[in-house]
Amino acid sequence: MSANLINLLIEATGQTLYMVAISTLLGTLFGLPLGTFLATSQRGELLSAPWINKVLGLVVNATRSVPFIILVVAIIPFTRLVAGTSIGTTAAIVPLTLAAVPFIARLVENAIREVDSGLIEAARAMGATPIQIIRKVLIPEALPGITLGLTLAVVSLIGYSAMVGAVGGEGLGDLGIRYGYQRFMPEVMAIVVVILIVLVQLVQSIGEWIAAKVDKRAPKGRGE
Amino acid sequence: MTERNRDAASISFEAVGKAFAKPGGGTVHALEDVSLRVEPGSITGIIGRSGAGKSTLLRMVNGLERPTSGRVLLGAHDVGTARGRALRDIRRDVGMIFQHFNLLASRTVAGNIAMPLEIAGVAKSEITARVAELVERVGLSQQANRYPAELSGGQKQRVGIARALATKPKVLLSDEATSALDPETTQTVLSLLKDINRDLGLTVLLITHEMAVVRDIASHVAVIDGGRIVEHGPTHDVFIAPKHATTRSFLSGVTGVKLPAFVKSRLQNTPSEGGEEVIRVTFFGQHATDPMLAKLTGELGIEVNILAGAVEEIGSHPFGNLLVSLPAARGEEARRYLQDHNLNTEVLGYVG
Numbered sequence: 001m002s003a004n005l006i007n008l009l010i011e012a013t014g015q016t017l018y019m020v021a022i023s024t025l026l027g028t029l030f031g032l033p034l035g036t037f038l039a040t041s042q043r044g045e046l047l048s049a050p051w052i053n054k055v056l057g058l059v060v061n062a063t064r065s066v067p068f069i070i071l072v073v074a075i076i077p078f079t080r081l082v083a084g085t086s087i088g089t090t091a092a093i094v095p096l097t098l099a100a101v102p103f104i105a106r107l108v109e110n111a112i113r114e115v116d117s118g119l120i121e122a123a124r125a126m127g128a129t130p131i132q133i134i135r136k137v138l139i140p141e142a143l144p145g146i147t148l149g150l151t152l153a154v155v156s157l158i159g160y161s162a163m164v165g166a167v168g169g170e171g172l173g174d175l176g177i178r179y180g181y182q183r184f185m186p187e188v189m190a191i192v193v194v195i196l197i198v199l200v201q202l203v204q205s206i207g208e209w210i211a212a213k214v215d216k217r218a219p220k221g222r223g224e
Numbered sequence: 225m226t227e228r229n230r231d232a233a234s235i236s237f238e239a240v241g242k243a244f245a246k247p248g249g250g251t252v253h254a255l256e257d258v259s260l261r262v263e264p265g266s267i268t269g270i271i272g273r274s275g276a277g278k279s280t281l282l283r284m285v286n287g288l289e290r291p292t293s294g295r296v297l298l299g300a301h302d303v304g305t306a307r308g309r310a311l312r313d314i315r316r317d318v319g320m321i322f323q324h325f326n327l328l329a330s331r332t333v334a335g336n337i338a339m340p341l342e343i344a345g346v347a348k349s350e351i352t353a354r355v356a357e358l359v360e361r362v363g364l365s366q367q368a369n370r371y372p373a374e375l376s377g378g379q380k381q382r383v384g385i386a387r388a389l390a391t392k393p394k395v396l397l398s399d400e401a402t403s404a405l406d407p408e409t410t411q412t413v414l415s416l417l418k419d420i421n422r423d424l425g426l427t428v429l430l431i432t433h434e435m436a437v438v439r440d441i442a443s444h445v446a447v448i449d450g451g452r453i454v455e456h457g458p459t460h461d462v463f464i465a466p467k468h469a470t471t472r473s474f475l476s477g478v479t480g481v482k483l484p485a486f487v488k489s490r491l492q493n494t495p496s497e498g499g500e501e502v503i504r505v506t507f508f509g510q511h512a513t514d515p516m517l518a519k520l521t522g523e524l525g526i527e528v529n530i531l532a533g534a535v536e537e538i539g540s541h542p543f544g545n546l547l548v549s550l551p552a553a554r555g556e557e558a559r560r561y562l563q564d565h566n567l568n569t570e571v572l573g574y575v576g
Contacts, residue, residue: 116326121326122326125397127314127315217373218373
């Protein structure tokens with residue numbers, strides 16, 4: 001394999017990591033509060049706002065219904081507005097983030113709904129405000145679930161990032177298509193796939209390790 | 225820990241009602257016209273079956289539930305109408321412990337106990353000192369940095385108690401706090417509650433479905449059935465002379481004094497010629513140890529047949545409960561004699 005090709009692979013891996021990292025970060029930044037709100041704003045819940053909850057739920061579902069490749073193309077004007085351009089790796093972060101936010105929000109919502117309602121009651125009995133309950137009870141108690149959810153989101157985003165070649169985003173997927181498919185270099189395709197497998201495996205292992213680390217629900221190996 | 229809390233508060237339920245709208249229309253009355261005063265510094269037990277409304281009643285004291293009619297007063301504060309800040313301030317005066325402990329799995333023992341203090345905005349240094357004190361008080365100094373998952377049920381409830389005491393409340397609410405514990409652990413948790421009541425002088429209001437819990441620690445008891453208080457008073461009065469059928473059925477569970485099946489199946493409502501009268505004799509305090517039945521036979525010549533019986537303790541006082549049969553013809557005479565000697569009697573029926 002030529003040194004040129006190795007450089008291309010390294011560069012593409014870096015681009016994939018860059019896109020996934022930034023979109024995960026931004027996706028969490030917006031998805032965490034959104035998911036928390038969705039989990040706590042139904043009628044009679046902490047932040048009871050049933051109408052806003054319904055509307056946001058619809059928006060989240062709608063966004064998640066759109067196939068990613070269509071989303072990428074459909075929001076090109078929005079991408080240009082945000083990133084200044086609609087073409088390239090940085091521009092690809094916009095659709096990736098837009099796909100990540102509702103996905104992460106739902107994962108966070110599910111994790112928070114798993115928290116025992118008795119804990120909320122105990123906190124209310126202590127005189128906690130809704131915000132205190134969210135910060136001191138719901139998020140910390142849901143953290144193992146949220147961590148696993150984010151792991152799932154990162155893995156999905158690695159998959160999505162392979163499609164952004166459609167709007168000139170680079171990265172592993174784009175490299176695989178352009179060299180492996182269009183230039184008929186199956187060994188490039190194979191290497192790209194292997195790198196993706198290793199990346200996903202790594203993300204999954206790290207995610208599970210962190211989740212186990214923050215999970216204090218069951219004693220581990222103490223024989224009690 | 226030697227500090228006594230700010231004065232213990234009384235709790236008053238004034239004609240409290242709670243109605244829920246049923247999903248299919250109509251209303252369910254969880255509580256109806258409940259009036260009860262819980263004396264400051266007392267340990268009051270509310271006993272009832274599941275669904276009787278006791279949990280709803282308890283949760284009104286810290287505003288987790290609101291009455292749909294009547295008032296709930298904590299000291300001078302009307303809990304039912306308090307909102308926002310005022311309600312949160314009231315809640316800091318009321319500690320609560322739960323059947324399933326409700327501890328945060330993500331926090332250590334110390335972290336859980338610190339929680340209400342953090343919520344109240346207490347300074348960090350103060351929290352550390354207070355938590356150390358509380359951990360000591362409930363005997364968990366060794367476990368302070370453990371997580372709840374590493375503790376036994378009894379230890380978890382101790383953490384719950386320490387947490388409930390953190391903000392130096394005037395009232396402690398106990399929601400079936402020992403129902404998930406084994407009998408031995410129940411005893412240690414109950415005696416801890418008793419010590420706390422004595423040392424800190426705070427009012428304890430507990431709900432339970434076990435008369436044994438009431439017998440062991442409550443100075444006062446209220447029996448709730450179908451959303452109404454059917455009987456209440458000092459525990460020993462209610463134990464000696466239960467007036468309501470629900471109370472009696474709870475008591476028969478705790479005293480374990482039941483009619484043998486062969487007698488029960490033959491029990492009639494009217495005496496028959498030459499038959500026997502079956503009576504329950506309860507006695508309390510010093511009389512519990514008097515050989516009254518022997519005297520009955522000795523002085524009046526009435527032969528008494530003991531069917532079942534036990535002597536146990538309510539608080540630190542002996543409490544006896546006997547089921548006996550004696551000739552129906554001399555029943556009234558025998559009962560008068562026993563009552564004259566401060567024993568309570570109740571006719572259960574007659575056997576031929």
